[in-house]
Amino acid sequence: MAPYESDDNTNDDLRTGRSKAARYVVPVAVVGLAAATIGLVPAFAGSGDPDLPKVTAQQLIEKIAASDVQQLSGTVKISTDLGLPDLGGLESSLGGLGGGDESGSSAEPSSKLMELASGTHTVRVAADGEGRQKLSLLDKASEYSVIHNGDEVWAYDSASNEAYHTKDTSSGSAEKGERGEKGKSEDMPATPKELADEALKAADDTTSVTVDGTMRVAGRDAYKLLIEPKQSGSTVGAITVAVDEKTGLPLKFTLTPASGGAAVVDAGFTQVNFAKPAASTFDFSPPKGTKVTEGDELKSGDKADRARPEGSEDLGKEFEGLNVIGEGWSSIAQFDTGGGEGLPSEGSGAGDAGRFLDSLGDQVTGKFGSGTVFSTRLVNALITDDGKVYAGAVTKDALVKAANEAK
CATH class of the missing domain: 2.50.20.10 (Lipoprotein localisation LolA/LolB/LppX)
Known part of the structure; x- marks a missing residue:
C-alpha cells in the first residue's frame, strides 16, 4: 500500500x-x-x-x-x-x-x-x-x-x-x-x-x-x-x-x-x-x-537532601539554554553545560576515570573542535570538549554535522 x-x-x-x-x-x-x-x-x-x-x-x-x-x-x-x-x-x-x-x-x-x-x-x-x-x-x-x-x-x-x-x-x-x-x-x-x-x-x-x-x-x-x-x-x-x-x-x-x-x-x-x-x-x-x-x-x-547527589541543584540550570536543531525524527537537542569543559579523558590527565569514559565513547573532531560520542542503538549524544551537548535519535555523523553548523 x-x-x-x-x-x-x-x-x-x-x-x-x-x-x-x-x-x-x-x-x-x-x-x-x-x-x-x-x-x-x-x-x-x-x-x-x-x-x-x-x-x-x-x-x-x-x-x-x-x-x-x-x-x-x-x-x-x-x-x-x-x-x-x-x-x-x-x-x-x-x-x-x-x-x-x-x-x-x-x-x-x-x-x-x-x-x-x-x-x-x-x-x-x-x-x-x-x-x-x-x-x-x-x-x-x-x-x-x-x-x-x-x-x-x-x-x-x-x-x-x-x-x-x-x-x-x-x-x-x-x-x-x-x-x-x-x-x-x-x-x-x-x-x-x-x-x-x-x-x-x-x-x-x-x-x-x-x-x-x-x-x-x-x-x-x-x-x-x-x-x-x-x-x-x-x-x-x-x-x-x-x-x-x-x-x-x-x-x-x-x-x-x-x-x-x-x-x-x-x-x-x-x-x-x-x-x-x-x-x-x-x-x-x-x-x-x-x-x-x-x-x-x-x-x-532531610531524606530528600541525603538522596540528592552533590551539585544536583545546579542540573536544572544546565538545561535552561536547551535548543532544538532540525525537526521530526532528525531533531537534535543542544545545550551548554555552562562549565566550558567537557568530560575528563585519558589525554586530559584524568587517569582511570578518563580511560573508562574514553572506552565508552568514540572520539570525534570537526570544525567545532573535538569531543566524545556516546552511543546506544537508539539515542546518541556528543559532548564536546568545551562543554556543549548534542543528543537525539540520530547517527553520529548527524551529531557532528549539527555541531559543525552551530559554530
Whole structure:
C-alpha cells in the first residue's frame, strides 16, 4: 500500500486522528508509575496472517482513537535492547539511591520499575476503569506489584518484604486544577497503547504511515500499522503497531533500529482477556512483618537532601539554554553545560576515570573542535570538549554535522 501521505486524506486528518488517539490511554499501567521505554515481546497464536477487510492508514488511526477499552487482564513479556554497555559493579561503587537504604524504600515504584528498561521480564497486568489497575513484575523467586485502587496506591516487593504506600491525588480537584495535563504528559509510556500514542505524535510531514498487512497477537486478529521516518540521519528504522481488529486496542509495538538487528523495543501481549477482572484483584494489605514506607516520608526534607547527589541543584540550570536543531525524527537537542569543559579523558590527565569514559565513547573532531560520542542503538549524544551537548535519535555523523553548523 502506498504511504499515508499519498492517500486522499490530508495530513491534517492524520494529526486530528493522532490528537484524538492521545486522549484514549488504556489504564493498564498504574497512574503515574511506569517504566521508561519498555518493550513487551509478543507471542503468536496460529499460523498464517488473518484475512481481514481492507482499511486505510487513516481508518486504522481512527480505530485506535475510538478504542475505549476499560477492562482487561493479561500477561506480557518485556524485552528491551538499547545496547547499553555493561557497567559491572560501577553502579554499586558509586552508591545507589533508594534501593532500600536509609534514604528510600526498595518498593518505591519510580526506581523499581526502571528494571523494565533492560533485559527480559514477565509482567501481569489488570485494569478496571481509570480507578483500578495492577501491574506485577514476576521474577523466578519473587514478585513486585503496584496496585492502584481508587485513591490508594500500594507497591509491594516480596523479595525484601517492603511496601510503599501513597495517595493518588491525580483526580483531586485542587491539584488537578494546578497540574492540568502536565502530570499526564510527564508519565512514561508503559503499554503498547501508550507507546503507539507517542509514536503517532511524530506522524507529520516527515513520516510515512501505511497499513502493512495483518498478523495475530495473543490469539487475536490484528492489522499492522507501519510508521517510518522519511528523513535521513535517524537511528529509528521503523515502528510497527499491531491493532486489534475487534477493539482497536494496540496489542503489539515494535521499534526496529535503522542499523538492523533485533528490535530496540518490542511491545505485545502474550495473553489478553477483555472481561472485567475480579474486584479482589485490586485488594491489598501488607503481610505481617512488612516494612511500610509512606510516600510523604520520602518527600521529607532531610531524606530528600541525603538522596540528592552533590551539585544536583545546579542540573536544572544546565538545561535552561536547551535548543532544538532540525525537526521530526532528525531533531537534535543542544545545550551548554555552562562549565566550558567537557568530560575528563585519558589525554586530559584524568587517569582511570578518563580511560573508562574514553572506552565508552568514540572520539570525534570537526570544525567545532573535538569531543566524545556516546552511543546506544537508539539515542546518541556528543559532548564536546568545551562543554556543549548534542543528543537525539540520530547517527553520529548527524551529531557532528549539527555541531559543525552551530559554530
